[in-house]
Amino acid sequence: MLKLIKEVLKVGEATLPYPFEPIEQMPGFRGKPHHDPERCIACAACAIACPPNALTITTDFDRGFQTWSLFMGRCIYCGRCEEVCPTGAITLSPDFELAVMNKQDLYERADYKLVSCQICGLYFAPLKEIEYVFELLRQKDMPEEALAGMRSRLETCPECRRKNDVPKVVNLYREEV
Amino acid sequence: MTVLTEEKPKVGKKYIEALRARFGASILDESWQAPDQVTVTVPLNSLPEVVENLYYEQGGWLATVVANDERPLNAQFAIYYVLSVEGTTGPSGDEEKVYVAVRAQIPPHQPEFPSVTPKVPAAIWYEREVRDMFGLQPVGLPDERRLVLPDDWPDQLYPLRKDTMDYRYRPEPTTEDETYEFINVEGEGIVQVPLGPLHMTSDEPGHFRLYVDGEYIVDADYRLFYVHRGMEKLAESRLNYDQVTFLADRICGICGYAHNVAYSTSIERALGIEVPARAQFIRTILLEVERLHSHLLNLGLACHFVGFDTGFMQFFRIREKAMKMAELLTGSRKTYGVNLIGGVRRDILKEQRTTTLQLLKELRDDAGRLVAMFLETPNIVQRTQNIGRLETQVARDYSPVGPTLRGSGFARDIRTIHPYCAYDRVPWTVIAKDGCDILARTLIRAEEFFESVSMVERCLEEMPEGPVLTEGFTYKPYQFALGYVEAPRGEDIHWSMLGDNQKIYRWKCRASSYNNWPSLRYMLRGNTISDAPLIVASIDPCYSCTERVTVVDIRKKKATIVPYKEMERYCIERKDSPLK
Numbered sequence: 001m002l003k004l005i006k007e008v009l010k011v012g013e014a015t016l017p018y019p020f021e022p023i024e025q026m027p028g029f030r031g032k033p034h035h036d037p038e039r040c041i042a043c044a045a046c047a048i049a050c051p052p053n054a055l056t057i058t059t060d061f062d063r064g065f066q067t068w069s070l071f072m073g074r075c076i077y078c079g080r081c082e083e084v085c086p087t088g089a090i091t092l093s094p095d096f097e098l099a100v101m102n103k104q105d106l107y108e109r110a111d112y113k114l115v116s117c118q119i120c121g122l123y124f125a126p127l128k129e130i131e132y133v134f135e136l137l138r139q140k141d142m143p144e145e146a147l148a149g150m151r152s153r154l155e156t157c158p159e160c161r162r163k164n165d166v167p168k169v170v171n172l173y174r175e176e177v
Numbered sequence: 178m179t180v181l182t183e184e185k186p187k188v189g190k191k192y193i194e195a196l197r198a199r200f201g202a203s204i205l206d207e208s209w210q211a212p213d214q215v216t217v218t219v220p221l222n223s224l225p226e227v228v229e230n231l232y233y234e235q236g237g238w239l240a241t242v243v244a245n246d247e248r249p250l251n252a253q254f255a256i257y258y259v260l261s262v263e264g265t266t267g268p269s270g271d272e273e274k275v276y277v278a279v280r281a282q283i284p285p286h287q288p289e290f291p292s293v294t295p296k297v298p299a300a301i302w303y304e305r306e307v308r309d310m311f312g313l314q315p316v317g318l319p320d321e322r323r324l325v326l327p328d329d330w331p332d333q334l335y336p337l338r339k340d341t342m343d344y345r346y347r348p349e350p351t352t353e354d355e356t357y358e359f360i361n362v363e364g365e366g367i368v369q370v371p372l373g374p375l376h377m378t379s380d381e382p383g384h385f386r387l388y389v390d391g392e393y394i395v396d397a398d399y400r401l402f403y404v405h406r407g408m409e410k411l412a413e414s415r416l417n418y419d420q421v422t423f424l425a426d427r428i429c430g431i432c433g434y435a436h437n438v439a440y441s442t443s444i445e446r447a448l449g450i451e452v453p454a455r456a457q458f459i460r461t462i463l464l465e466v467e468r469l470h471s472h473l474l475n476l477g478l479a480c481h482f483v484g485f486d487t488g489f490m491q492f493f494r495i496r497e498k499a500m501k502m503a504e505l506l507t508g509s510r511k512t513y514g515v516n517l518i519g520g521v522r523r524d525i526l527k528e529q530r531t532t533t534l535q536l537l538k539e540l541r542d543d544a545g546r547l548v549a550m551f552l553e554t555p556n557i558v559q560r561t562q563n564i565g566r567l568e569t570q571v572a573r574d575y576s577p578v579g580p581t582l583r584g585s586g587f588a589r590d591i592r593t594i595h596p597y598c599a600y601d602r603v604p605w606t607v608i609a610k611d612g613c614d615i616l617a618r619t620l621i622r623a624e625e626f627f628e629s630v631s632m633v634e635r636c637l638e639e640m641p642e643g644p645v646l647t648e649g650f651t652y653k654p655y656q657f658a659l660g661y662v663e664a665p666r667g668e669d670i671h672w673s674m675l676g677d678n679q680k681i682y683r684w685k686c687r688a689s690s691y692n693n694w695p696s697l698r699y700m701l702r703g704n705t706i707s708d709a710p711l712i713v714a715s716i717d718p719c720y721s722c723t724e725r726v727t728v729v730d731i732r733k734k735k736a737t738i739v740p741y742k743e744m745e746r747y748c749i750e751r752k753d754s755p756l757k
Contacts, residue, residue, distance in 0.1 A: 004487060004550050014494045026501060028523075030508035051420035078423050078514040083522065092508075 025094045030077045032095040035070060035108060039089035042066050042112035042126035046081035046090055055081055064116065064123040069109040072098055087132070117157035119164070124157035185212040189275025192235050192262045193217060199230060206280075210658040211446045213595060216257065216278040221290055224281045228258045229296040231277055236263045238589070239576040239692075240276065240661070241670040242303030243685040244311045246339045250655060253282040254313055256290060258300070259659060259672065263594060274594050276659055289314035299576040302695055310337040325402045328356040336410055344407065344414035360398045362388040367395055370706060385713075389706050392754065397701040401694065412684045413676075418444060418518050418652065421681060425671075426512045429688060431474070434467045434513045435664035436671070436686060441516045442597055443660025443673040444681075450650050454599075456520035458640040461599040463506060463513055464662065465629040465636070469540065470499035471665035472622040472629070475717045479619050480551065482711040483560045484749035488551055495543040502536050505529055520646035530637050541630045548623045561615035565700040565712035568613060575696040578689050579667025580625070581716045583609040584617035591663040603635040615715040622665075622717075655682065664689050666717045690718045710748045 016023060025031070044057040047068075054074035059066045081090045100106055114123035115130055137150055153161065187209055196217065197204050206218035219227050231237040237260035245255045258279045264272030283290050292315035293300040304315040305324035312335035326336075329350035335341055342348075362369075370387040384400040408428060412421045425440040426433040438460050445452055452460075477492030500510045506529055507513035515523045525533075551557060567577065572585040582589055588609035592600040608624045610617040654677035662669050667689030676682035693716045700712050747754060 003546070003553075004491075007491065007546060007550070008487065011491075011494065014497075026505040026508075028508045028529075029504060030514075049419075051416060051423040076423060076427075076512065076514070077509065078512075079508070079522075080419075080423075 025096070029094045029096075030079050030092045032072065032077070032093050032098060033070065033075065033079075033081055033090050034093045034095075035068070035110065036089045036091075037068075037110040039087045040068060040110065040112070041087055041089070041128040041132045042068055042110075043086065043129050043132075045084045045086060049080040049084045051078060051080065052076050059114070061114075061123050064114045066112045066114055066126050067109055068112065069107060072106040072108070073103070115155055117160055118152055118155045119160040120157060122157060130154050187215070188213050189215070189262060189273045189277070191273065192231070192264075192275060192277060195235060196227065196230065200227060203227070210656075213274065214276045214278070214446070214659055216280050218280045218282070221281045221283060224256075224258070224279065225291050225293045225296050227279050228260070228293045228300070231260050231262050231279065232297045232299075236265050236272070237261065237277070238263065239297065239299040239303075240659070240668070241672060241685060241687040242300060242307065243278075243672045243683070244307040244313060244337070245674065245683045246311065246337065247282075248285060249339060251282075253284060254288065254311065255280055255282050256307065256313065257672070258293065259670070261591075261594065263589075276595065276661075278659070283313055288312055289316050291316050292318040294318050294320075298574045299692070299695070302691065309335070311335050312338065322358060325405055327403075327405075328352060328354070336407065344410045357384075357400050359386045359400070360396070362396045364390070364395075366390050383718075385709075387701065387706060387709060392705045392707070394701050394704050394706060394709065397698045399694070399697070409684050409686065412681055414680070416681075417679050418675075418681065421684065422516045422518070423512075423514055425686065426514055428686060429664075430511065431471050432467060432664035432666060432669065432689070433511060434463055434516075435662040435669045436688070437513070437516045438464060438598065439660040439662040439669045439671040440673065440684070440686065441518055441660065442662075443658050443671045444518050444675070446660065447656040447658035447673060447675060448650060448653060450519055450647055452520050452647060453644045454641045455524070455643045456645040456647075457599045458602075458636050459521050459523075459525055459645060460516070461603070462525070462633050462636045462640075463503070463515065464598065465633045466499060466503050466506065467513075468629045468665045469626060469633075470496050470503065471717070472626045473499060473544070475622055475665075475714070476548070476551065476619065476626075478714050479557075479561075479615075479711075482714055482745075482748055483554075483556050485551075485554055485556060488547065488554070491547050495540060495547065498536050498540050498543070502533055505532055505536075517646060519648060519650065520644070522646065524645050525637070525640070534634065534637060537630050537634055541627065544626055544630075548626075551623075558616060560708070560711065561619060561715075562612070563614050563616075564704055564708050565615045565715055566613045566703075567696060567700050569611075571696055571699045572613075575692070575699075577667070577693045577696045577716075579663070579665070579693070579717075580618045580621040581667065581693045581696070583607070583621050585613045586611035591661050591668045595661060597661065599636060603632055603639065605632050605635075615711060618715050652679065657683075666690060667693060690716070693718065707748050707751050707754075710745060 042057065047055045047057040052074045054071050056069055057066060077092065079092045082092050112126045112128060115125055115127045116123050134151060134154060138147060142150065193207060193215060200223060203219050203223040204217055205220065207215060209215050232239065240259040240261050243257040243259065247253055247255045260277050261274065262277050263274045281290065290313060292304055294304055295317055301320060302324060304318050305320060307313050308315060309323055309326040329352045331348050331351050334348060368389050370389055383403065386398045387394050388396045408424055412424055416424060422437050422441055425436040428436040473492050473496035477489045477496065480486065480488030480492060503513060504510045506525060507515050507523060515521045567581065567585045569585050572582055572587060586609065588607045590607045593607055605628050608621050608628065610621055652675055654675055657672065657674035660671040669689055670687045672685040673681055674683040697713065697716060701709060704712060
């Protein structure tokens with residue numbers, strides 16, 4: 001009993017004054033994901049990886065934009081989005097105080113323009129994603145003339161590209177034969 | 178990627194040979210999923226005898242029972258009785274140990290199978306669950322009540338059949354009332370005491386009914402699964418393999434990581450993926466960190482239930498260090514979420530290592546002082562010795578797991594019996610006691626705590642360099658295997674079969690408490706009602722607190738409702754019985 005009293009006196013007060021004082025997290029704590037809309041290319045890698053469907057991508061093909069949205073009510077702070085993001089647009093912050101008065105405040109969204117196909121004119125991919133790929137190719141030292149051709153290839157939707165390419169491949173084959 | 182099955186020799190062939198010698202042509206097929214995992218197919222009518230032979234003749238323990246709707250594959254249902262066959266059930270068996278799954282096919286036009294429960298009592302819950310979820314009738318099962326499905330669930334709707342329902346479908350309740358029939362114990366002076374359905378000790382709801390004669394419990398019955406979340410169906414329907422790891426983390430609020438590792442290893446074994454050694458060590462460290470906080474929590478609760486609340490506060494104070502350790506190593510206090518199929522996502526860096534070692538040192542000192550004080554408190558031994566006895570034979574019959582089993586004299590710990598992760602690479606001792614009572618179970622937790630501290634230290638020191646994640650493998654459809662982890666409360670067993678659409682085909686996860694519940698009834702018998710909360714807490718169950726207690730006097734046909742707080746107070750103070 002004396003030992004216990006000694007222990008209790010030695011420890012003193014263990015309870016922290018939180019929330020009246022901030023509480024410290026360990027480094028590397030996984031809190032609310034922070035989204036940088038400038039860096040994001042709307043590639044949807046995060047939405048595919050997200051286990052609880054907190055991150056979703058919806059596409060409006062008629063009006064030509066793609067919406068990235070995060071619903072904090074579903075987020076489990078696993079950080080898969082951070083891990084799969086090719087541009088580092090999502091990072092997990094140490095922020096864990098997420099109570100809101102209004103459910104709508106738990107939603108975060110960003111809209112991205114889509115590119116329309118040079119041939120059929122239908123919207124098919126986010127502009128920023130295409131620019132990102134183009135930039136990657138430029139940095140791989142692709143020659144200027146090849147780059148120009150690549151640009152128009154990138155701005156063609158997969159469907160039209162297939163329609164274009166199949167006859168070309170067939171012709172190549174015929175020439176060889 | 179290497180295929181393990183071709184490299185390592187198979188262990189435990191002799192058990193299968195013994196089966197062949199005994200049952201001859203009844204062993205239709207034998208297939209090995211891993212060096213220590215084999216599935217034998219038998220005809221439906223010899224299922225009970227084969228399982229009984231493995232269980233009682235060859236030293237088997239029932240690990241799990243899996244039903245699987247294999248109609249899309251081979252037009253049959255299948256049922257797998259998975260046993261850990263260990264040759265001897267003595268305290269220190271050196272014999273080969275192997276997981277044997279006894280598989281039988283069930284034709285869809287006659288969905289029934291002979292019940293194994295009359296021969297092996299441990300199968301009782303599993304067979305009730307199989308009937309609920311798959312509509313396969315265990316013929317001869319002594320208990321015909323539902324187990325998992327709620328009373329208001331429609332008949333003929335079997336959620337885990339592949340063609341039954343979408344995972345989002347919620348059928349209309351068929352009844353307004355609870356129709357569950359508790360067992361009926363009648364006799365001179367016997368009174369029923371229902372506890373529940375909400376909150377008994379800690380987290381989840383469960384409905385208990387105690388049959389008491391005066392102050393003494395004659396029998397007990399319970400209804401659980403009020404919080405069945407349909408995770409297996411969800412995983413099979415919506416998530417891909419990596420995403421399921423995060424769901425597995427959420428099976429349990431305490432041993433989530435153990436489930437996570439069990440799931441991941443089941444997939445890795447099914448595919449023969451070799452997890453890098455460093456990842457194995459990291460998993461071991463995190464599993465033991467989880468055990469640290471879990472055992473401290475249970476020790477704290479043990480203090481609380483005997484009325485030693487200062488001890489409770491002190492154990493929870495030092496438990497905070499274990500929580501901080503988890504936060505430092507994984508980024509989260511609970512739901513660590515660091516596993517992927519093939520390894521882990523987060524390495525342990527030098528700085529984290531130093532801080533963890535420091536925290537471990539503090540924890541060892543703090544816990545050492547507290548445990549000594551705990552045992553010196555006169556109340557503790559008096560309240561726990563010879564209370565809530567789990568007799569050796571009952572333990573043998575019902576396959577309980579973890580400290581519950583080890584407290585009844587069986588030195589059975591999956592970490593040594595079927596070593597996984599890095600448990601065969603660091604030295605440690607299995608703790609077992611033969612007191613069969615609450616005291617034994619509590620002491621085991623206390624001693625295991627210090628083993629875990631040393632184990633984490635050793636792992637941090639001896640962790641090899643290298644990658645932490647194996648990537649670039651392909652998923653092969655319909656491979657299956659078992660994953661197992663000794664969670665703080667006992668083994669968590671996961672059985673997974675891969676599918677052909679980047680989704681798991683069948684995922685059966687069995688939490689440790691599932692095996693402990695059926696034997697609880699025997700622990701409660703003969704004890705006083707004021708010990709009931711303490712006994713329930715001593716198996717460290719994954720379920721929860723009772724807000725109120727209903728007392729039914731059979732002779733007077735009168736029901737009295739006592740708030741749970743009152744019940745808990747009675748357990749702590751032991752005076753002014755609420756029954757009087």
